[in-house]
Amino acid sequence: MEWIRQRLDKIREPFNKGQKLEKYAPAINALDTFLFTPNHTTQKGAHIRDAVDLKRTMITVVLALVPALIFGMWNGGYQYLHQLPEYANGVPFLDAFIHGALKIVPMIAVSYAVGLGIEFAFAIFRGHEVNEGYLVTGLLIPMIMPIDIPLWMVALSVVFAVLIGKEAFGGTGMNILNPALTARAFAFFAYPTYMSGNTVWVSNAAEVDAVSGETILGTLASGNEVGYSAMNMFSGMIPGSIAETSAICILAGALILVLTKVGSWRIILSAFIGAAVMGMIFNALPSMGLEGNDLTNFPWYLHLIVGGLAFGIVFMATDPVSAAQTMKGKWIYGFLVGFLSVMIRVFNPAYPEGVMLGILLMNVFAPTIDHYVVQSNINRRKKRLKNANPQVETA
Amino acid sequence: MSKDIRIKRGLSLRLEGEAEKELVKAPRSKTYAIKPPDFHTVVPKMVVKEGAKLLAGDEIFYSKYTDEIRFTTPVSGVLKEIKRGDKRRILEVIIEADSQDAYREFGKMDASKADAKDVKERILESGCGAFIYQRPYDIVADPKDTPKAIFISAVTTAPLAADKGFIIKDKVEAFQEGINALKKLTPGKVHLSVDDSSAQYLKNIKGVELHHVNGAHPAGNVGVQIHKIDPINRGEKVWTVGVEDVAIIGNVFLTGEYHADRTIAVAGSEAKDRKYYQGTIGLNVADLIGLASDDVRIISGDVLTGTKLSNNQYVGFFENEVTLIPEGNNYRMFGWLPFTYNNIHSNSHTSLSWLFPNRKYKPTTNLNGEERALVVTGEMEEVLPMDIYPMQLIKACMAGDIEKMENLGIYEVAPEDFALVEYVNTSKIEIQEVIRLGLDLMITEVG
Numbered sequence: 001m002e003w004i005r006q007r008l009d010k011i012r013e014p015f016n017k018g019q020k021l022e023k024y025a026p027a028i029n030a031l032d033t034f035l036f037t038p039n040h041t042t043q044k045g046a047h048i049r050d051a052v053d054l055k056r057t058m059i060t061v062v063l064a065l066v067p068a069l070i071f072g073m074w075n076g077g078y079q080y081l082h083q084l085p086e087y088a089n090g091v092p093f094l095d096a097f098i099h100g101a102l103k104i105v106p107m108i109a110v111s112y113a114v115g116l117g118i119e120f121a122f123a124i125f126r127g128h129e130v131n132e133g134y135l136v137t138g139l140l141i142p143m144i145m146p147i148d149i150p151l152w153m154v155a156l157s158v159v160f161a162v163l164i165g166k167e168a169f170g171g172t173g174m175n176i177l178n179p180a181l182t183a184r185a186f187a188f189f190a191y192p193t194y195m196s197g198n199t200v201w202v203s204n205a206a207e208v209d210a211v212s213g214e215t216i217l218g219t220l221a222s223g224n225e226v227g228y229s230a231m232n233m234f235s236g237m238i239p240g241s242i243a244e245t246s247a248i249c250i251l252a253g254a255l256i257l258v259l260t261k262v263g264s265w266r267i268i269l270s271a272f273i274g275a276a277v278m279g280m281i282f283n284a285l286p287s288m289g290l291e292g293n294d295l296t297n298f299p300w301y302l303h304l305i306v307g308g309l310a311f312g313i314v315f316m317a318t319d320p321v322s323a324a325q326t327m328k329g330k331w332i333y334g335f336l337v338g339f340l341s342v343m344i345r346v347f348n349p350a351y352p353e354g355v356m357l358g359i360l361l362m363n364v365f366a367p368t369i370d371h372y373v374v375q376s377n378i379n380r381r382k383k384r385l386k387n388a389n390p391q392v393e394t395a
Numbered sequence: 396m397s398k399d400i401r402i403k404r405g406l407s408l409r410l411e412g413e414a415e416k417e418l419v420k421a422p423r424s425k426t427y428a429i430k431p432p433d434f435h436t437v438v439p440k441m442v443v444k445e446g447a448k449l450l451a452g453d454e455i456f457y458s459k460y461t462d463e464i465r466f467t468t469p470v471s472g473v474l475k476e477i478k479r480g481d482k483r484r485i486l487e488v489i490i491e492a493d494s495q496d497a498y499r500e501f502g503k504m505d506a507s508k509a510d511a512k513d514v515k516e517r518i519l520e521s522g523c524g525a526f527i528y529q530r531p532y533d534i535v536a537d538p539k540d541t542p543k544a545i546f547i548s549a550v551t552t553a554p555l556a557a558d559k560g561f562i563i564k565d566k567v568e569a570f571q572e573g574i575n576a577l578k579k580l581t582p583g584k585v586h587l588s589v590d591d592s593s594a595q596y597l598k599n600i601k602g603v604e605l606h607h608v609n610g611a612h613p614a615g616n617v618g619v620q621i622h623k624i625d626p627i628n629r630g631e632k633v634w635t636v637g638v639e640d641v642a643i644i645g646n647v648f649l650t651g652e653y654h655a656d657r658t659i660a661v662a663g664s665e666a667k668d669r670k671y672y673q674g675t676i677g678l679n680v681a682d683l684i685g686l687a688s689d690d691v692r693i694i695s696g697d698v699l700t701g702t703k704l705s706n707n708q709y710v711g712f713f714e715n716e717v718t719l720i721p722e723g724n725n726y727r728m729f730g731w732l733p734f735t736y737n738n739i740h741s742n743s744h745t746s747l748s749w750l751f752p753n754r755k756y757k758p759t760t761n762l763n764g765e766e767r768a769l770v771v772t773g774e775m776e777e778v779l780p781m782d783i784y785p786m787q788l789i790k791a792c793m794a795g796d797i798e799k800m801e802n803l804g805i806y807e808v809a810p811e812d813f814a815l816v817e818y819v820n821t822s823k824i825e826i827q828e829v830i831r832l833g834l835d836l837m838i839t840e841v842g
Binding site: 001004005029033034035036037038039040041042043044045046047048049050051052053054055056057059060063129131132133171172173174259260261262264320321323325326327330370374377378380381382384385388 | 408626628629631692694698699700701703718720722723724725726727728729730731732733736739740741742743744745746748758759760761762763764765766767768769770771772773774776782783784786787802803804810814815817818819820821822823825826827828
């Protein structure tokens with residue numbers, strides 16, 4: 001450890017204050033602080049500080065994503081291989097995993113390389129340190145894409161998400177929309193043929209004859225019979241975006257987020273409640289004498305485990321920057337995310353998955369929700385002032 | 396009759412190195428100092444020159460813009476040096492002490508019977524005006540104001556802080572007289588809050604509204620108590636006085652002399668003789684702890700709100716404790732990995748330290764990270780037991796948005812109330828400084 005430290009101190013010499021490469025210090029700092037928590041001590045204010053820092057928080061989210069990612073790699077291979085005649089008797093775990101990993105690892109590499117490149121450039125340009133937020137965003141982006149999406153599309157989506165979604169608003173902490181969802185929305189609207197339909201969700205679908213690769217929501221939207229059991233949906237052995245399919249793995253991630261208090265349990269819980277309520281309303285339509293369709297009659301509890309709803313709620317809706325920031329606001333925000341996601345899902349046949357649009361819409365409204373929550377606090381204060389000295393005019 | 400206040404949100408840090416409850420006399424320092432920077436916004440105007448012979452209680456400077464506030468010397472002796480910093484700002488007024496204090500005679504006065512005007516004048520001429528602080532803004536109170544109430548907190552919750560009950564136990568008589576005097580300064584109530592320790596000694600104090608406070612830090616902060624008892628509205632002013640300072644004021648009336656007694660707890664994992672010392676305001680830290688090595692941080696005050704001292708500097712005017720903790724200027728490999736380095740306390744659950752609530756920690760001054768943008772939400776609310784949105788207020792302060800700051804409750808807070816917020820903050824932003832600058836902006840813009 002000492003040896004690495006000494007080497008590192010030597011490497012970073014030209015980057016120190018007053019040296020030639022000072023301008024590029026954020027780049028070397030990012031590497032340095034990745035290896036070592038720096039020796040900075042408190043100068044003003046509290047002399048002692050909590051052990052937590054943003055790196056730790058973000059890495060915790062990455063850890064929470066790992067179960068879903070590993071399952072996604074396996075499922076990516078499985079969905080393709082089990083339709084081939086030579087695997088009719090079952091797909092070995094390793095074959096499936098390797099097939100998926102070969103597709104997904106390059107996507108992650110491209111996403112990190114492009115995204116971190118832009119982050120570093122902006123850090124140097126703006127003269128601040130590299131923020132860790134992209135560690136999560138960079139992993140999320142490939143995880144919510146179809147498995148066969150070309151790498152250049154991943155790269156372009158990343159560029160759009162980081163530049164327009166984040167840096168244009170002032171960088172980490174200032175963005176209004178969740179950057180990962182911004183990337184997906186970009187890809188969805190720019191390259192719809194790669195992002196929807198019934199062939200993109202299974203790897204190499206074009207090679208397979210008579211592929212059954214439609215997502216469940218797609219199947220329902222087109223009025224066909226769903227060929228998967230609830231257990232399939234819960235375990236995630238269904239076609240879909242890379243990491244969205246397994247409710248079990250997502251729940252494991254949610255558990256990590258909630259136990260470490262990194263993700264807001266208020267948002268997760270209220271979003272599931274919101275989705276369930278909307279689902280139940282649709283389920284109740286026939287009893288009110290209205291005839292629903294396959295989507296409205298789809299049981300509400302299955303709505304929670306199919307499609308990207310669970311993944312979106314657990315990992316995207318809880319993004320602290322783009323979510324509501326007040327406690328009460330989080331309840332309202334979460335509920336509406338779930339409620340609107342199922343509503344969009346059912347009502348809009350053009351977008352069989354509603355969670356992306358549901359969350360993006362609520363991202364836009366989150367500041368408004370917060371505004372009203374904070375305003376009630378302000379009004380309370382003004383009322384108190386009025387009661388205390390009636391002669392003071394309240395503006 | 397006491398009223399109960401329970402504080403639920405907060406964080407009581409358990410740290411190694413509490414001071415033993417044993418009171419010893421501090422050795423007499425050669426030199427004592429009054430540091431004008433201890434009195435935020437006060438611009439000192441000297442009335443004596445270097446070499447002047449002084450009695451304890453003699454005026455040495457006054458506040459340039461509020462000339463009723465006078466500052467007096469805590470010991471008798473010769474004014475040795477006026478230490479100046481940038482732009483000739485006065486940093487320390489150093490007095491070489493006589494071996495035995497001689498006091499200026501103010502004359503005894505029965506505060507409960509005297510005229511309010513005389514009481515106020517006595518407090519000001521003895522230099523005790525410096526002990527009276529004002530909220531909003533957390534600055535020395537302007538004697539021309541009439542506060543709506545006066546608040547005194549005898550509740551100890553800050554980490555390793557001196558126990559206020561222990562400090563006051565032998566000074567109850569002077570404390571009562573101090574209360575009698577303070578009662579004359581306000582048409583409203585004098586609120587005294589106590590915890591289990593200080594209640595033993597202060598429960599029979601007359602002329603106060605007694606509040607029994609329990610809960611985690613920052614329950615002991617007077618700002619939190621004001622917020623729960625009688626919150627400050629725009630245009631209102633309340634005054635606050637420290638527990639031992641009330642006794643000093645009382646002593647001026649009882650004895651006619653200014654006895655600037657200060658009990659100081661020496662605490663922290665690096666301190667050797669962890670005891671309570673009976674000394675005098677402005678004593679030299681070296682006389683309490685000797686010379687500390689470079690890898691020790693000397694803090695005048697507690698670990699959350701104190702100021703950093705070097706060897707041979709002087710303990711702050713208001714501080715009841717000196718805390719010594721190790722400097723943390725070391726690197727930690729992969730310190731960002733969750734669930735590692737669990738020996739460092741964390742309020743976040745990304746460390747396993749929360750599984751051991753009874754463990755005592757030995758914190759260093761390491762920042763445990765680097766400054767980042769504000770990202771994580773919800774962590775600040777957990778340790779600020781006020782009906783205030785901390786993150787929104789901090790952002791308003793950063794932006795200098797006066798109307799927003801006012802709306803969000805800037806009048807009700809002081810930097811010390813945000814000390815824990817600063818401690819738990821993932822983004823390592825110096826929040827107490829942000830709040831202080833916000834308050835300063837309010838002073839210049841609103842007044």
